[in-house]
Amino acid sequence: QVRLVESGGRVVQTGGSLRLSCAASGRTFSNYAMGWFRQAPGKEREFVAAHSWSTFTTVYADSVKGRFTISRDIAKNTVYLQMNSLKPEETAVYYCNAALTIATITRRESPYWGQGTQVTVSS
Helix, strand or coil: CCCEEEEEECCEEEEEEEEEEEEEECCCCCCCCEEEEEEEECCCCEEEEEECCCCCCCECCCCHHCCEEEEEEEEHHHEEEECCCCHHCEEEEEEEEECCHHHHHCCCCEEEECCCEEEEECC
């Protein structure tokens, strides 16, 4: 059984930084693509970033390019999302996702989701 557990969410001021973590277990994820989504109250879940360590491909939503960085510690089976210059409109629950390909992640076709971690950016 695949399990993804996010952590690191908290209240941060506008312009601040935060690093989210997603610990994966249940299978070997070294060849998986891992990604992050976020969902604000009353809004649809939106794609944030994803990376494939088998094809060395990284994709970011336009809104976070240059400010967010996705990375991974294969030994710990953990993926991170470093978020800088945070904005109040980025207040949301952030979710981790895993799939065999980035395309599966961006199409939201993977069933592997974490429970989410709340990020609140105060103005």
